Amino acid sequence: MPAADAAERTTLLQRIYAPVRTLAHEVAKFGIVGGFAYVIDVGLFNLLLYGGILTDRPITSKIVSVAAATTFAYFANRFWTFRHRGRTHMGREYALFFLLNGAAMVISVSCLWFSHYVLGLDSALADNISANVVGVLLGTLFRFWSYRKWVFPALPADVSDEERAADVELAERDASTPI
Numbered sequence: 001m002p003a004a005d006a007a008e009r010t011t012l013l014q015r016i017y018a019p020v021r022t023l024a025h026e027v028a029k030f031g032i033v034g035g036f037a038y039v040i041d042v043g044l045f046n047l048l049l050y051g052g053i054l055t056d057r058p059i060t061s062k063i064v065s066v067a068a069a070t071t072f073a074y075f076a077n078r079f080w081t082f083r084h085r086g087r088t089h090m091g092r093e094y095a096l097f098f099l100l101n102g103a104a105m106v107i108s109v110s111c112l113w114f115s116h117y118v119l120g121l122d123s124a125l126a127d128n129i130s131a132n133v134v135g136v137l138l139g140t141l142f143r144f145w146s147y148r149k150w151v152f153p154a155l156p157a158d159v160s161d162e163e164r165a166a167d168v169e170l171a172e173r174d175a176s177t178p179i
Contacts, residue, residue, distance in 0.1 A: 022084075029081040030144055033073055041069035042132050050124060058116060058127055062109055070101040082152035093151055100146040107142060108135030 044065035048054040054061045074097045078090075087093075108131055115121045115130030148154075 026081060026148070027144070030077065030147075033076040033081055034140060034143075036076070037069040037073040038132075038136060040072055041065045041136070042128070044068055045131065046124075046128070049127070058112060058131075059109060062112060062131055063105065066101070066105045066108065070098060070105075073101075074098075077147060077152070082147065085148075085152040086155045096151050097147070100143065100151065103146075104139035104143045107139045108132075111135035111138070 042065070045061050048061040048064055049058055054064070074094055077097075078093065111134045112127060112131035115126055115134075121127075121130070
């Protein structure tokens, strides 16, 4: 009987740990994708604003840089970070992804606007800290939560056992693959 108890405890621990492991991998992959998107965003923002293309247009520069970074992030998150989660039509996901990134962009641009125009902190350093540190941090928290909730949701309870088993197998394979 002790072997059966040990097996039950092991199974229970595996059931408890599996969602935590999956979440940890999602967070790590989301962070990696976000890091690359951040480089695209910040690099393009500075190139546009200080490279002579959109000089003295910090808001326009930020909107363009966020749009480019968002396009990259959608495809990387869909096909890598959240590939084991529920799927809907790509057009729906892409539109929803951009809508939620629009909300996150409003968070980032609001930080930049407040710092630049209300507080009068209009140096290159102040613009970068407000838009690319404070704004990106707040926007990232919102994005991770909203992507998991609406864009790449967990499989619904009424999914067939075969579909769920295939999804779990993919998640476990992803979780056992080094990041």
